[in-house]
Amino acid sequence: MIRVLVAHDTSLLRSALAALLVREPDFEVTDTGWHGLSENGRLLGPHVCVVDADCPGWRRHTDRAAAPPAGARGAGVGSGLIVLTNGGKPGNLRRAYTADALGFVNKDRSADRLPAAVRQVAQGKRFVDESLAVEFLQAADMPLTKRELSVLSLSAEGASVAEIARSLHLCNGTVRNYLAAITRKTGARNRVDAIRISRFAGWL
Amino acid sequence: MIRVLVAHDTSLLRSALAALLVREPDFEVTDTGWHGLSENGRLLGPHVCVVDADCPGWRRHTDRAAAPPAGARGAGVGSGLIVLTNGGKPGNLRRAYTADALGFVNKDRSADRLPAAVRQVAQGKRFVDESLAVEFLQAADMPLTKRELSVLSLSAEGASVAEIARSLHLCNGTVRNYLAAITRKTGARNRVDAIRISRFAGWL
Numbered sequence: 270m271i272r273v274l275v276a277h278d279t280s281l282l283r284s285a286l287a288a289l290l291v292r293e294p295d296f297e298v299t300d301t302g303w304h305g306l307s308e309n310g311r312l313l314g315p316h317v318c319v320v321d322a323d324c325p326g327w328r329r330h331t332d333r334a335a336a337p338p339a340g341a342r343g344a345g346v347g348s349g350l351i352v353l354t355n356g357g358k359p360g361n362l363r364r365a366y367t368a369d370a371l372g373f374v375n376k377d378r379s380a381d382r383l384p385a386a387v388r389q390v391a392q393g394k395r396f397v398d399e400s401l402a403v404e405f406l407q408a409a410d411m412p413l414t415k416r417e418l419s420v421l422s423l424s425a426e427g428a429s430v431a432e433i434a435r436s437l438h439l440c441n442g443t444v445r446n447y448l449a450a451i452t453r454k455t456g457a458r459n460r461v462d463a464i465r466i467s468r469f470a471g472w473l
Numbered sequence: 474m475i476r477v478l479v480a481h482d483t484s485l486l487r488s489a490l491a492a493l494l495v496r497e498p499d500f501e502v503t504d505t506g507w508h509g510l511s512e513n514g515r516l517l518g519p520h521v522c523v524v525d526a527d528c529p530g531w532r533r534h535t536d537r538a539a540a541p542p543a544g545a546r547g548a549g550v551g552s553g554l555i556v557l558t559n560g561g562k563p564g565n566l567r568r569a570y571t572a573d574a575l576g577f578v579n580k581d582r583s584a585d586r587l588p589a590a591v592r593q594v595a596q597g598k599r600f601v602d603e604s605l606a607v608e609f610l611q612a613a614d615m616p617l618t619k620r621e622l623s624v625l626s627l628s629a630e631g632a633s634v635a636e637i638a639r640s641l642h643l644c645n646g647t648v649r650n651y652l653a654a655i656t657r658k659t660g661a662r663n664r665v666d667a668i669r670i671s672r673f674a675g676w677l
């Protein structure tokens with residue numbers, strides 16, 4: 270039996286994803302929100318963990334849960350991570366890649382890809398939806414630096430230039446320069462457009 | 474048998490929701506994207522249609538599909554609409570309400586509410602998740618006018634003041650006044666913040 274842990278921030282959707290997977294006779298499926306992720310991971314020792322990359326903060330939550338408890342032999346949630354994403358979101362893929370995900374499944378494709386991905390990842394093999402190839406190329410091309418991303422993400426939360434400057438210990442002019450560089454590099458028309466473009470790509 | 478049509482823009486999630494519902498012995502479940510909504514609605518004559526309010530444009534798609542074909546006896550997709558939403562999004566509820574939805578199900582609650590909602594709505598009765606009560610009150614309180622929403626929605630797409638003015642046949646100063654009013658009425662710090670707040674509430 271392959272033990273599968275499904276993590277999603279929305280109760281109804283994680284139950285639905287679990288209902289899809291539990292139809293496979295060789296899967297033993299549990300679903301959880303972020304809150305119970307660490308504990309479920311520890312109790313169940315899942316072979317595969319399935320996470321939806323459109324859940325805000327999924328990376329932070331899985332990272333925390335993946336830290337193996339003292340004395341454990343690496344059966345953390347991190348082992349055999351499958352990430353679900355849509356096309357057109359290279360930022361999601363980059364985040365999944367740096368989280369050492371083994372499986373990359375396109376949510377816009379047929380649902381029978383997911384059980385296939387689970388079986389492959391359970392054997393420690395990589396599963397990459399070929400329809401995500403373009404996004405993988407784009408993911409290598411992320412135009413913004415880490416600092417620029419911090420500035421943009423504060424701006425997207427509604428912070429003013431002065432507030433961003435204070436919170437990052439910069440002066441106002443520097444923040445304005447960062448925002449201008451971000452707008453240029455994302456090919457945006459203005460700040461709101463830069464936020465929209467970066468969010469759509471999954472950078473933010 | 475209750476015929477249920479599940480509509481969602483993401484293939485994997487609509488299969489998952491269908492997998493959840495098909496476990497009920499009295500349900501006959503079909504799932505569809507927006508593209509096939511009209512046709513599936515016409516072919517199946519569903520008693521209940523389940524739609525996720527977080528899918529962009531769901532209202533437009535269901536409206537179009539609900540228009541009964543000539544000669545039909547009103548078995549359009551619109552009859553028995555159940556809308557799925559999260560807490561904290563009064564705009565979703567308002568849109569669902571004006572679409573004559575009968576069922577309002579909270580996605581953050583347990584998944585067994587959904588089959589109960591389907592059975593109730595199939596009998597032509599209303600089903601309202603009591604956990605959405607606060608959002609219903611807030612939905613009555615929508616602070617922005619239709620015109621302000623058009624301005625804000627263009628701004629959220631990255632349009633400049635001049636572009637918004639051109640597209641709505643207004644002068645630049647008027648657009649600036651609208652944007653100032655929007656920022657004030659939503660209690661936002663600035664334009665980006667007003668977009669963030671309105672999007673979170675589901676107005677945009």
